[in-house]
Amino acid sequence: MSVSWIEVNELKRHYQRGPQTVRALDGVSFEIDRGELVAVVGSSGSGKSTLLNLLAGLDTPTSGSIRVGERFLEKLTRRELALYRAHAHGMVFQSFHLINHRSALQNVELALYFSDLPARERKHRATAMLERLGLGDRLDHRPGDLSGGEQQRVAIARALVKEPEILFADEPTGNLDHDNAGQIASLLQELNRGGLTILLVTHDRELAERVGQRSIRLVYGKVESITSAGEVTA
Amino acid sequence: MTTREIIALSAGNLWRQKLRASLTIAGVIIAIGSFVAMLSFGIGMQKRISEEFENLGLFTTMQVFPAREGEEGDSLTRPLLNDEGVERLSTLPGVRLAYPMSSFDVEVTYGDTSFNSEVLPLPSSAFSMKYFTSELTGETYPDDSSHHAVVTHDLLDILGMEEPEELLGDTLVLQTRPADLDSAIARVIVGFGNPIQRIGELYLDSLQTPGYVRDLARREMQLGLQRFVNGYFNARPTLTDTIIVSGVTESAQRGHLLLAPILVSPAISDRLDRGSIEDDPVALLQALRGGTFFSEEQEARDGEYSRATLNLDPAYDPVAIKDSVEAVGYRALSYVEEFNEMRKFFLIFDSGLGIIGLIALIVASLGIVNTMIMSILERTEEIGVLKSLGADDSDIHRLFLVESGIIGVIGAAFGIVLGWVVTRIASLVAQQIMRQNDMPVLDIFHIPWWLILFSIAFGLLVSLLAGLYPAARAARVDPVKALRGE
Numbered sequence: 001m002s003v004s005w006i007e008v009n010e011l012k013r014h015y016q017r018g019p020q021t022v023r024a025l026d027g028v029s030f031e032i033d034r035g036e037l038v039a040v041v042g043s044s045g046s047g048k049s050t051l052l053n054l055l056a057g058l059d060t061p062t063s064g065s066i067r068v069g070e071r072f073l074e075k076l077t078r079r080e081l082a083l084y085r086a087h088a089h090g091m092v093f094q095s096f097h098l099i100n101h102r103s104a105l106q107n108v109e110l111a112l113y114f115s116d117l118p119a120r121e122r123k124h125r126a127t128a129m130l131e132r133l134g135l136g137d138r139l140d141h142r143p144g145d146l147s148g149g150e151q152q153r154v155a156i157a158r159a160l161v162k163e164p165e166i167l168f169a170d171e172p173t174g175n176l177d178h179d180n181a182g183q184i185a186s187l188l189q190e191l192n193r194g195g196l197t198i199l200l201v202t203h204d205r206e207l208a209e210r211v212g213q214r215s216i217r218l219v220y221g222k223v224e225s226i227t228s229a230g231e232v233t234a
Numbered sequence: 235m236t237t238r239e240i241i242a243l244s245a246g247n248l249w250r251q252k253l254r255a256s257l258t259i260a261g262v263i264i265a266i267g268s269f270v271a272m273l274s275f276g277i278g279m280q281k282r283i284s285e286e287f288e289n290l291g292l293f294t295t296m297q298v299f300p301a302r303e304g305e306e307g308d309s310l311t312r313p314l315l316n317d318e319g320v321e322r323l324s325t326l327p328g329v330r331l332a333y334p335m336s337s338f339d340v341e342v343t344y345g346d347t348s349f350n351s352e353v354l355p356l357p358s359s360a361f362s363m364k365y366f367t368s369e370l371t372g373e374t375y376p377d378d379s380s381h382h383a384v385v386t387h388d389l390l391d392i393l394g395m396e397e398p399e400e401l402l403g404d405t406l407v408l409q410t411r412p413a414d415l416d417s418a419i420a421r422v423i424v425g426f427g428n429p430i431q432r433i434g435e436l437y438l439d440s441l442q443t444p445g446y447v448r449d450l451a452r453r454e455m456q457l458g459l460q461r462f463v464n465g466y467f468n469a470r471p472t473l474t475d476t477i478i479v480s481g482v483t484e485s486a487q488r489g490h491l492l493l494a495p496i497l498v499s500p501a502i503s504d505r506l507d508r509g510s511i512e513d514d515p516v517a518l519l520q521a522l523r524g525g526t527f528f529s530e531e532q533e534a535r536d537g538e539y540s541r542a543t544l545n546l547d548p549a550y551d552p553v554a555i556k557d558s559v560e561a562v563g564y565r566a567l568s569y570v571e572e573f574n575e576m577r578k579f580f581l582i583f584d585s586g587l588g589i590i591g592l593i594a595l596i597v598a599s600l601g602i603v604n605t606m607i608m609s610i611l612e613r614t615e616e617i618g619v620l621k622s623l624g625a626d627d628s629d630i631h632r633l634f635l636v637e638s639g640i641i642g643v644i645g646a647a648f649g650i651v652l653g654w655v656v657t658r659i660a661s662l663v664a665q666q667i668m669r670q671n672d673m674p675v676l677d678i679f680h681i682p683w684w685l686i687l688f689s690i691a692f693g694l695l696v697s698l699l700a701g702l703y704p705a706a707r708a709a710r711v712d713p714v715k716a717l718r719g720e
Contacts, residue, residue, distance in 0.1 A: 056622065058621065058713045058714050058717075078626060079626050079628075082625065082627075082629075083624065083626075085624045093717065097622075099616055110619075111623045113243075113623070113625075114235060114624035114629075158623075
């Protein structure tokens with residue numbers, strides 16, 4: 001019996017907001033194999049982004065466990081979590097989160113500041129990644145000078161330049177028009193075909209069905225269903 | 235992240251906010267500038283005094299005085315600071331030279347001009363001390379029987395001369411009327427005329443004489459007494475000697491050693507100074523009790539000197555020499571100790587100036603705190619991105635601390651330049667005032683290397699302290715909230 005690469009077990013994340021306890025995630029369990037493209041779907045407030053932040057090591061669970069390969073994230077120190085973020089995964093956000101005063105190249109290069117690469121190598125890799133994503137002529141452009149689709153591709157380049165094990169994408173097409181959204185979706189599929197494991201968080205069921213090999217549907221912090229591609233859900 | 239990468243990122247962030255960073259740095263520049271300017275004043279003053287002491291050889295000079303009455307035993311056991319006492323001082327370990335410093339009054343005639351002045355006998359060996367030669371124009375006298383004299387600038391002033399060369403080689407005629415018992419008594423009566431005056435006052439006041447009559451009677455009484463005394467003085471023989479001015483040295487009271495306007499060899503002073511009790515009633519009474527008469531040269535020498543000067547071997551500890559002098563029974567004034575006292579004063583003085591500068595720096599540091607907190611608020615998203623890319627809390631902490639440190643270092647560097655410019659301007663103004671007042675022109679400011687390094691280190695330290703709270707706050711930023719835009 002093969003052991004899955006990512007294992008989430010009875011994961012809970014509760015917040016205290018005044019006298020009220022918000023159960024953003026309340027006992028979520030699932031598994032992801034290496035090389036899968038899994039979509040996490042659900043409406044706003046279902047806990048999708050909370051799940052992604054926990055998997056990315058940006059947040060810590062109230063209880064439960066997350067295993068990524070050999071690592072149990074809830075047992076890592078802050079320093080170990082930072083190293084995990086620096087090397088194990090890349091993140092793509094709905095609003096890109098590019099640093100506006102830095103060029104496209106500098107934004108991508110920033111992801112390599114936490115590796116031990118020399119400056120020249122950093123620049124070489126960042127340039128190569130941007131060229132690979134079709135932005136070779138936009139290296140010195142600032143985010144404000146790029147279209148939404150180009151900005152998201154810069155963000156994807158930033159996520160991929162460190163050659164991560166997994167890509168976490170949080171509503172990557174949420175701020176894009178239809179054409180650009182289609183291009184990003186195709187890019188994610190292409191990357192997945194290249195062997196990259198991707199966890200895609202989206203409220204766009206169509207996108208999830210188009211690119212996801214499996215979909216995990218969250219409702220009020222709980223897994224309502226896990227479906228494979230082609231399965232019809234209610 | 236490496237330190238180099240952090241410095242590059244921090245410098246880039248400051249460069250983006252040029253105006254705000256410049257204003258914050260300006261605060262540090264002004265604070266460090268005032269700190270440097272004020273401390274350089276204290277340091278400059280201390281340096282000038284130290285150089286003065288060094289140039290005059292005061293670190294190897296000690297003044298010795300007779301013990302005060304009742305301080306070291308009674309008057310019988312108290313050692314006298316006479317020739318024998320000076321000789322004894324010269325044999326103490328570490329003492330290279332001992333000589334008395336006791337001046338007497340003379341009447342000086344230069345050409346057609348006559349005036350009263352003071353003469354200080356000084357052995358020719360004393361001129362081995364820097365004090366007498368550091369500002370000397372011309373030459374000293376070669377031996378202790380020479381008929382040459384070294385005069386001070388005070389004498390030039392009396393004669394209305396500007397340049398020392400005008401007096402070199404010229405002759406001065408010195409005249410004295412040696413005191414005897416009668417003249418001494420008379421002088422005591424006149425100089426300390428209170429007994430007679432008091433009797434007059436008591437007598438006249440008791441008769442309730444009107445003020446006018448009382449004043450008139452008192453004035454007549456004084457004039458009569460004066461005529462009586464003058465008669466005695468004028469009846470005395472006059473001693474005369476002619477000397478040649480071989481050298482001119484700096485003014486009389488420089489560097490604490492009180493010099494008379496005319497310095498002569500002991501041979502000349504032996505001829506002229508025959509009455510040493512002058513108008514001191516205590517000495518007079520002691521002399522009367524001992525049956526001493528003052529017209530004889532040797533007897534005059536038996537009197538005490540008011541002080542003696544020791545030239546010390548620099549290899550010896552001046553404190554130990556002072557202890558030896560005090561063990562003999564004299565009082566001693568060590569210039570090294572005096573200098574140390576001055577250093578203590580300047581330490582307090584400099585500390586006071588430093589505290590003023592520190593207050594300015596604290597105000598500037600509040601500006602740094604404000605700038606850094608503003609920066610955190612504006613860059614919260616960036617901090618979230620950096621954390622999502624792998625920055626840990628310490629990376630963010632260092633990033634903001636380095637930004638704060640850069641403000642401090644740049645502020646300190648330019649602050650030192652500002653401090654230097656301020657001291658140069660203040661020095662020019664001060665020197666102009668010195669020139670206008672015929673004072674020696676000195677640079678009263680001094681910025682040593684250690685002050686430059688200390689100011690940079692101090693500016694850096696204060697800015698780092700100011701950056702501690704903002705940096706800790708930045709490090710605590712929750713990346714999830716930062717990326718959500720909260």
